[in-house]
Amino acid sequence: MAANASNPISSQPLLQVQDLAKRYGQAQAQSTVFEQISCEVQVGEFVAIVGNSGVGKSTFLNCLAGLDSWQQGQVLHQGTDLSTLDETARAIWRRAHLGFVFQAFHVLPHLDVAQNIALPLMLLGRMNTQGEQRVQQVLKAVGLDGLGQRLPQQLSGGQLQRVAIARALVHSPQLLLADEPTGNLDPCTAQQVMDLLLQQTRDNGTALILVTHSADAAKRADRVLRLTASGMQTEPAL
Structure with a gap:
């Protein structure tokens, strides 16, 4: 699938792994x-x-997020080498530039849906009137309009994954990492979540790196890369 014409792929890499x-x-x-x-x-x-x-x-994805360390090579975000940043600087980088969608959702049970989604904006000090409007906008975009005051335990698995996607996108990151986001969902809900994830990243011009075992999910990507213990190769078009 080619990049959306309204968000053409830049000639300059956003992320380089060496x-x-x-x-x-x-x-x-x-x-x-x-x-x-x-x-x-x-x-x-x-x-x-x-x-x-x-x-x-998943370990590779954690390295791209600066959540894990590595013994050789570089992860560069727009020329910034993440290995040169300490833990505090990496956390600040993640807040500003990165969204992460986990397979296990990782929503906070004591916060309602809107509060969970708002977390990145709170950490960035952007939870003002405009931030509140952004949370409502994202809630509507992921099909959770009117559910902002519900607690996570009141939602289905598919709805929880939508919360995780909304939280990862609410601060408009340049890069979104998703680790098997449909792995715990039934096939119908998985397709709906992939539709949502792809639509939201395209609409926001966000780069998406998706780890998946699903051939259906992979075939929707611009490129498919196969990770092995000794390297990474481009897969033939699906």
Whole structure:
């Protein structure tokens, strides 16, 4: 699928990964998760990451978010090397530039739907009148209009995933990372969530990196990359 004409892919990469390697353990006892991983993601591009279970797809996504460390290589966001940032600086970078959709939703049970969605704006100090309007706008966009005061335990799994998507997009990030966002959903709800995710990222010009086992989800991407322990290759068009 080509990028939306209203959000053309820029010639300048938004994200660059260069010779990335992730290992666990010390010295001679090290275990390699993956190595020699290089790729680029353009502004507004939708890239799907596929691969066998246990190859480190979620770990790779955590590295792109600066949530995990790595032993070799670089992750560059518009020229900024995340490995040079300490934990505080990475957290500030994530707040400003990144949205993350987790498979397990990770909504806070003691906050209502609107409060969960508003969290990124609160952390950025943008929860003013305009911020409140943005929360309502996103609620409507993800099909949760009128449900803002409900608690998470009052929602279905598909609705909770919509909350997670809204929270990840409410602050209009440049980059959205999604880790198996349809993995816990039935096929019909999964398709609805993918429709929503793709529509929202296209409408906002957000680059999307999706880790998935779903061939149906992957075939909707601009590019599909297969992660292996020894590298990353572009998959033939689906």
